[in-house]
Amino acid sequence: MLPQRMKKAFTDNPRKVANLIDLVNLPSTLRTFVGQSQISRLGCFMHVWSYIKTNNLQDPNNKNVVNCDEKLKSILLGKPQVELVELPALIKLHFPKEPK
């Protein structure tokens, strides 16, 4: 386990960083949720996560689980419950890799 080295490799890779922070044109579902037509993957994650926090959507018995409301469902594959573990992966689905 070498978190430090791993970390370095990541932030040193400009393409991966760009992948996180580049603005992307959003599909309509996400656009209504975010309220913007363009957002980066990082910004989108922050937006969703703060939405979860402000609306207290974390399950009171198990904080690791999010009970989705209708709005959140619309962007997270319609799942009624989402684990925090998969949140980044689910958001990534909206940001497909661009073909070279």
Added chain:
Amino acid sequence: MGRLSPSFRSAIFSNELIRKPPAVSPESPKPPSPKPSHFPNKKSSKTFRKTKDAGTPQTSTSSAATIFNSPDLSSAKKLITSFAATNASAAQLDTRYHNSLLQSYSAISDVRDTTSLLHHMIKTFPSFSPNRSTYHILLSQACKQQDANVSSVYHALNLMVQNGIQPNQATVDVVVRSICSAGRLDEAVELVKELSLKKSPPDQFTYNFLIKNLCKSRSLSTVYGFVDEMRNFDIKPDLVTYTILIDNVCNSKNLREATRLIGVLNDCGFKPDCYVYNTIMKGYCSLSKGSEAIGVYNKMKEEGVEPDLVTYNTLIFGLSKSGRVSEAKKFLQIMATMGHFPDAVTYTSLMNGMCREKDALGALALLEEMEVRGCLPNSCTYNTLLHGLCKLRLLEKGIQLYGVMKEADMKLETASYATFVRALCREGRVAEAYGVFDYAVESKSLTDVAAYSTLESTLKWLKKAREQGLAV
């Protein structure tokens, strides 16, 4: 854990040679930024010692702090004329007053306007005769001008000479430091050579400053070339120069060259002082060569050089790093008997070593001990401990420590953040890991990208581990 912690870097010394111009407008040329010293010792206080030289701009900026609020030349001229009118009775104004006026205008204008204003001032204030400091204001501004070339510097120099003031060592110093602070090192070198030809060579402080800057960004051969060239002007490297060179080669892990330099230093008749030894010791320590570091310590003893706090801190850091914690602890005793109080750096290095030896609880006990002895732990201490505790799977203690850090608004370091997040995720406490992520972003410990990418990759790893039935 292997790198030199930030607390090892000694305090930042500001370069006071050119007084900070009053912050009148955002586009004012920046005063020379404080140079963080990467020596583990206080060498920089030596290098920058020449701050109150006779010829430096002495400005009493208080009176002129907010006088000029636009870089427009004509309005500045009007302002000067009105000053001259109101102060006509009190004609005995100090030159310093005039200089401070000029300085405050130079902070917001370009060098051509400042020169015109100077001419205007000479005309309107009959009592004003520009002195060396006046021209130094012009010079430092000319050197810092972004787009300008060296010609504006020469122009200012010529103006100075025409008015009967020969450039002296202080002038060279002002020029060199200003140009370097604008990041134009090559031009500084050229100017120094040219000024040396014109019989105003730099003094030892300017020379060392330049060498230090060259070391930072140029190849070793360039530096040596410059040293050789300056020998023609009878400027030879002194002990400080050699320390800078040794530090430079040690930082690039070139210890063979360092050893050679020590030989040269001895041949030149210099006796290595505490700083030189500390620098060499740091070189060995950064390569985890504990025995050699002790060897340096013994040599110091033999030669009768008194080790200082930095020596002991370096030694304890090096020994901890190379896994010889028990010896490091012994030196903690020795330094106490020698009358040096261990500080946060000492304790943090020792804790680092103990955590490496899987004795995180011992490190935690040391935290209590240092607090009892009245030594305040810093954020680096806490980060080291957090990292160690999480690595050794003492998560509960880690969470407690994190609570303390959060209360004190301490920043998380990259390594301890990543380890902590992983430790939390490993226990399935993903929500808490999100909380740590939030804190890292809020407290601006890491960039959003760095914090998020760590979280993301950790979660990815956790998902995989779960699929394989390896994690909760």
